[in-house]
Amino acid sequence: MCLGVPGLIISWIDRDPTFGKAEVEFDGIRRVCHMACVPEAVEGDYVVVHAGIAISRVDAREAQKLIAELKQLGLSDELSEKTDSFPPRSKGDLS
Amino acid sequence: MKYVDEFRDPTTARQLVAEIRSTATQRWVLMEVCGGQTHGLLRHGIESELRDTVELIHGPGCPVCVTPIAAIDFAQELAMRDNVVVASFGDMLRVPGSRNSLLNVRGAGGHLKIVYSPLDAVTLAQRHPDQQVVFFAVGFETTAPATALAVLQAERLNLKNFSLLVSHVRVQPAMEGLMDSPDNRVQAFLAAGHVCTITGIASYDAFVRRYKVPVVVTGFEPIDLLEGILECIRQLETGRKEVSNRYARSVSRAGNLSAQDLVTQVYEVDDRPWRGFGTIPCGGYSLRSEYRQFDAEKRFGHVSLYSQLPILGVEVCRAADVLAGRLRPTACPEFGTGCTPESPLGAPMVSSEGACAAYYQYDSAGRPPDLSQSKSDKSISVSPNSSSDVSTVATGVSKK
Numbered sequence: 013m014c015l016g017v018p019g020l021i022i023s024w025i026d027r028d029p030t031f032g033k034a035e036v037e038f039d040g041i042r043r044v045c046h047m048a049c050v051p052e053a054v055e056g057d058y059v060v061v062h063a064g065i066a067i068s069r070v071d072a073r074e075a076q077k078l079i080a081e082l083k084q085l086g087l088s089d090e091l092s093e094k095t096d097s098f099p100p101r102s103k104g105d106l107s
Numbered sequence: 108m109k110y111v112d113e114f115r116d117p118t119t120a121r122q123l124v125a126e127i128r129s130t131a132t133q134r135w136v137l138m139e140v141c142g143g144q145t146h147g148l149l150r151h152g153i154e155s156e157l158r159d160t161v162e163l164i165h166g167p168g169c170p171v172c173v174t175p176i177a178a179i180d181f182a183q184e185l186a187m188r189d190n191v192v193v194a195s196f197g198d199m200l201r202v203p204g205s206r207n208s209l210l211n212v213r214g215a216g217g218h219l220k221i222v223y224s225p226l227d228a229v230t231l232a233q234r235h236p237d238q239q240v241v242f243f244a245v246g247f248e249t250t251a252p253a254t255a256l257a258v259l260q261a262e263r264l265n266l267k268n269f270s271l272l273v274s275h276v277r278v279q280p281a282m283e284g285l286m287d288s289p290d291n292r293v294q295a296f297l298a299a300g301h302v303c304t305i306t307g308i309a310s311y312d313a314f315v316r317r318y319k320v321p322v323v324v325t326g327f328e329p330i331d332l333l334e335g336i337l338e339c340i341r342q343l344e345t346g347r348k349e350v351s352n353r354y355a356r357s358v359s360r361a362g363n364l365s366a367q368d369l370v371t372q373v374y375e376v377d378d379r380p381w382r383g384f385g386t387i388p389c390g391g392y393s394l395r396s397e398y399r400q401f402d403a404e405k406r407f408g409h410v411s412l413y414s415q416l417p418i419l420g421v422e423v424c425r426a427a428d429v430l431a432g433r434l435r436p437t438a439c440p441e442f443g444t445g446c447t448p449e450s451p452l453g454a455p456m457v458s459s460e461g462a463c464a465a466y467y468q469y470d471s472a473g474r475p476p477d478l479s480q481s482k483s484d485k486s487i488s489v490s491p492n493s494s495s496d497v498s499t500v501a502t503g504v505s506k507k
Contacts, residue, residue: 060304064223064224067357074356082334
C-alpha cells in the first residue's frame, strides 16, 4: 500500500496550491496526479507518486551521490542507467 | 524506468551481498518495517540469499493487516445498505472480517467500488449525488496526505455525500511497542522509505537514543534494500547506533512539509486499535472536530470501532505473531495448506504487503510443491537452493 512509483512530470494542468494537478508519465503511461505536496516541482522533474498524489520530488543529485558512493566502494563498476537483466515493472504495478 | 532500473543492477547486487557477508561477523537480526520492503526482499531473492548472514524479521508495516476486524465488518455493513457505496483500495477486498470479506459482500450484492486514489472516490461522490460514498481510509503516514486532500476536496465541492471510514495508523509508535516488548529480538531497523518521505527522519533521533538500535531508512529496490542492510551491519559491527538515510533521493530530514500540513489540518494523532496488537497509544489518526462531518462512523451512527466483535474463522490466523516478527510465515501450520491467497485465514496472506503473501508468492522453498503450478507469475527464477549461488541474487525480478 505504501508503493510509490517514480514518474516524469510532463506538464502542469492546474497550479492551485491545494488542488494542483499535473500529467505524469510512468513507463509510457500518462495519468493525472495531484501535486499539493510538491508545489516546487517543475516539468521534467521526477516525482514519487502514491495513491494518486505526488509525495516527493526525486532528488537527482542524491540519487547520483548514492551511485557514486557505490562506485567508490568498487561496488558498481558496471552500474548503468539501464540494464536488460531487470525488466521494469509492468503497467499493472501502477495501480 | 528511471530511478528504478539503476537500482536493480545485478552486478551491484552481487557485490553488495559479498560486502555484507565479509562485513558480518555474526548473524544479526534486522527488521524491515514496511511490507513493501518485505515483498522486495522476497521478490528479489535477497532474504534467502542472505539467510545465513542476517536474520530478516518482518515488521508490522502492512496497513491492511493491522486494520481492525470491527472496521472491516463496518465497511461490509455499509456496503450492504441502500444508497451507500464503499470505495476502497483493492488491497482490502479479500481481507477477512469476522464473517466475510468485502469481496464476499460484493458477491452478495453489496456496493463496492475499487479506486486507485481517495480523490477518485471524491469524483465518484460528485458524479452520484444520490449515493453516499464512503472511502475506507486505511494506510500509514504515506497515505494520510491523500485522504486528507480528499476531505479538503469534498469540503471545497460542498459534497454532503462523501465520508471516510478512518483507520489510519502511524509506524513509529508500533516500533516503540516492539522494542518495549520483553521478547524483542530486533537489533536494527530498515525504516520505511515512503513513510519517512512524509514524516522525515528527525523523530528517529530520540528513538535511537532511547532504544540504542540503528535505524536505516531505505527504499524498495534491491540495491536500496541491500545497501540498507549493509549500513545496518556496518553500524552493528562497529557499535554505532545512528539514524542513517539511505533513501535520500526521496527522503529529507524534515520530510515533506506540505504533506505534513495537509495531515495536520485534517487529522489529529489519536490512540488506535491495531489488529493483532491492541490499542497503540498515538498509534493512528482521527479526523479533527472541524472535519467530523466527513466521519462515516458519526454519519452512520456506528458503535465505536474499539469494540470487539466475535471473531469467526480468523482466530487460527497467527497474524499478530507474524506482524511482530515472532513467527516466520512458513512456520505457521496453516501456511500454504489451510491458508492460501485464494482462501486466506488472515490479512497477511492476502495483502500485497503481507509477509505470508510474500513468502507464498516468491519463496519457492517455503511453498508447497503441489501449489507451485498454480502461480500466475512464472517468471520468478529464484532457485530454491540459492543460498550458495550468488548469481541468483536479485535476478528473481518478476515482470509482475
